[in-house]
Amino acid sequence: MSEATKNTDSDLDPRIFDSEEFQQNPFPIYKQLRDHHPIYHDRFHNRWIVSRYWDVDGCFQNNENFDRAMYKPDGPYDFGSRHIFGPNILEYGNSGEHRRLRNIIAGQFVGQNLQDFLPVIDKIADEVIDKFLDEGEVEIVRQFSSQLPIRVISNMLGLPRENEDTFVEWYQLLIAGLGFGGEHMTRGLKARNDMWDYIDPMIKERSKNPGEDLLSRICVAELDGNRMTIExxxxxxxxxxxxxxxTTDKAISNMWYHLLYTRPDQLNDVIEKPELWENVFTEMMRYDPVVHAQFRFTTKEIPIHNEVIPERAGVILYLGAGNRDERAFKDPDTFNIHRDDLHMGRENRSGRYKDGKNGHLGFGIGQHFCMGYAMARQESAIACGKLMERIRNPRAKFADHPGVTAPNIDSGGFRAPEELWMEFDK
Ligand code: HEM
Incomplete structure (x- = not known):
C-alpha cells in the first residue's frame, strides 16, 4: 500500500477504492467501513457508502428513499441512449414503468416456465464437457463456465444452433465493451447492433407466430393487454x-474456485453428496458474490448513524461488505457450505425466511431483486453437478492461486478468477 493510501483503523483514504489492492481483496476495507464508518461520506468520489448488513438490507427495501433511476420521463436523459444494452429495465427507478416491464417478463424465469428449460442446461453442459473430457485437465473459465450460460440462453431464446458461435462472439465483444470505453466500447456497440439486426426479423415473426421458445414468450408476454415494444x-x-x-458464468467459476483452491475438504463433501452444490452456490453468494456493489440516489434527506445523507446524493450499497458483517453471520470470513446461520434455500424478494436465518445479499432485495435468481441457482447447480458427475478425482492443478478479482468493484465489475485450472481422472 502506498503512503497516500495508507489507512489506519479509523482513517480511511478514499483513493483506496481505486487501487488494485482493493479489487483483489476488499474485505479489510469493508471491515474498517463497518466498524468505524457505517455511513461513509466519500468526498473524493462524491458519494456515500453503506456497508453493514442491516443497513444495506434497509436501503434495498426502501424504494421511496433510495431510487435506482437514471431515467425520468420529464428529465433531460434520453431512455436507452447511454446504455450499451439499449433501452432496458435497469434504467428505470421505482416508477410504474419499471413495474410494468418487470411484471410482463419476470414470470418467464421462475416456476414451470423455468422448469421447461432445465433439460437444455443439461444438454448444453454435456456438449461443453465433451470438448475437454479426454484431456484430463480443464481451464474452467475459458473452457467451461464462459461457454455454458450464453449457449443456454441462446438455446432458450430459440436462436438457430448453426449461428450459436456467432452469438457467443457477439456476447464476448459486448461484455468486453462494458465500462471500459474506447475501442472495446466501439466494438461492443457494433456487436450489439449486429445482434439486433439479426434478431429483428425473428422478433417480428415470433410476435405473429409464437413458438415455445423464450424469445417468442417474451414477444407475446402481456400485462393488461400491453406487450413490450420491439426496442x-x-x-x-x-x-x-x-x-x-x-453473472452465471462467474458464479460457476467462483464455486469451483472455492472448493478446489480453498476448501478441498468441502469438495470431498460435495463429491459424496452432490445436492450440496446448492449450498456451494448460496455460500459463494454470501462469502464473495459475483456483484459486490449496487447504486442508488436518495430522494430526500436521510438521517442515519449520526450522519445526514443529502437529497439526490449518490449512494453505494456494498452488499459484499454486508455479507461479511459479524452482526449478521458467525465467523463471516470463513467459507463454509455447512453453516447453520445462512438461509440455504431459494432466495426471495423480501429477504425474509421462515427458518429465521439471514439470507445473502448477492441478488439485492426489494423492488429490483434479481429477476433471474432461480435460473442462476438452478443453472449453476446443474452445470457444476454435471461436470462432477462426468469426471473423477477433481483437484487443483497448482498449489497456489492468485484468487478472485474484479475489473472495478465500484462500477459494478463482476468478481471471478481470471483463470482456473483443474485436473481430473476420467
Ligand atoms: C449469479 C448470477 C446473478 C447475480 C449475481 C445477479 C445479481 C443481480 C443483482 C445484485 C441485482 C439487483 C440490482 C439492483 O438492486 O439494482 C440483479 C437484478 C437483475 N437481474 Fe440478476 N443476477 C444474476 C443472474 C441473473 C440471471 C440469470 C438473469 C436473467 C434472467 C438476471 C436478470 C436480472 C434482471 C433483469 C435484473 C433487474 C431487475 C429489476 O430491476 O427489477 N440475473 N441481479
Whole structure:
C-alpha cells in the first residue's frame, strides 16, 4: 500500500477504492467501513457508502428513499441512449414503468416456465464437457463456465444452433465493451447492433407466430393487454446476455474456485453428496458474490448513524461488505457450505425466511431483486453437478492461486478468477 493510501483503523483514504489492492481483496476495507464508518461520506468520489448488513438490507427495501433511476420521463436523459444494452429495465427507478416491464417478463424465469428449460442446461453442459473430457485437465473459465450460460440462453431464446458461435462472439465483444470505453466500447456497440439486426426479423415473426421458445414468450408476454415494444425486447435480450450470462458464468467459476483452491475438504463433501452444490452456490453468494456493489440516489434527506445523507446524493450499497458483517453471520470470513446461520434455500424478494436465518445479499432485495435468481441457482447447480458427475478425482492443478478479482468493484465489475485450472481422472 502506498503512503497516500495508507489507512489506519479509523482513517480511511478514499483513493483506496481505486487501487488494485482493493479489487483483489476488499474485505479489510469493508471491515474498517463497518466498524468505524457505517455511513461513509466519500468526498473524493462524491458519494456515500453503506456497508453493514442491516443497513444495506434497509436501503434495498426502501424504494421511496433510495431510487435506482437514471431515467425520468420529464428529465433531460434520453431512455436507452447511454446504455450499451439499449433501452432496458435497469434504467428505470421505482416508477410504474419499471413495474410494468418487470411484471410482463419476470414470470418467464421462475416456476414451470423455468422448469421447461432445465433439460437444455443439461444438454448444453454435456456438449461443453465433451470438448475437454479426454484431456484430463480443464481451464474452467475459458473452457467451461464462459461457454455454458450464453449457449443456454441462446438455446432458450430459440436462436438457430448453426449461428450459436456467432452469438457467443457477439456476447464476448459486448461484455468486453462494458465500462471500459474506447475501442472495446466501439466494438461492443457494433456487436450489439449486429445482434439486433439479426434478431429483428425473428422478433417480428415470433410476435405473429409464437413458438415455445423464450424469445417468442417474451414477444407475446402481456400485462393488461400491453406487450413490450420491439426496442424494449431488443434491449431486454441484450441485457439477458450480461445480467444472465456473464453473472452465471462467474458464479460457476467462483464455486469451483472455492472448493478446489480453498476448501478441498468441502469438495470431498460435495463429491459424496452432490445436492450440496446448492449450498456451494448460496455460500459463494454470501462469502464473495459475483456483484459486490449496487447504486442508488436518495430522494430526500436521510438521517442515519449520526450522519445526514443529502437529497439526490449518490449512494453505494456494498452488499459484499454486508455479507461479511459479524452482526449478521458467525465467523463471516470463513467459507463454509455447512453453516447453520445462512438461509440455504431459494432466495426471495423480501429477504425474509421462515427458518429465521439471514439470507445473502448477492441478488439485492426489494423492488429490483434479481429477476433471474432461480435460473442462476438452478443453472449453476446443474452445470457444476454435471461436470462432477462426468469426471473423477477433481483437484487443483497448482498449489497456489492468485484468487478472485474484479475489473472495478465500484462500477459494478463482476468478481471471478481470471483463470482456473483443474485436473481430473476420467
Ligand atoms: C449469479 C448470477 C446473478 C447475480 C449475481 C445477479 C445479481 C443481480 C443483482 C445484485 C441485482 C439487483 C440490482 C439492483 O438492486 O439494482 C440483479 C437484478 C437483475 N437481474 Fe440478476 N443476477 C444474476 C443472474 C441473473 C440471471 C440469470 C438473469 C436473467 C434472467 C438476471 C436478470 C436480472 C434482471 C433483469 C435484473 C433487474 C431487475 C429489476 O430491476 O427489477 N440475473 N441481479
Amino acid at each position: 424494449e425486447i431488443k434491449g431486454f435480450v441484450t441485457l439477458l446476455l450480461a445480467a444472465g450470462g456473464d
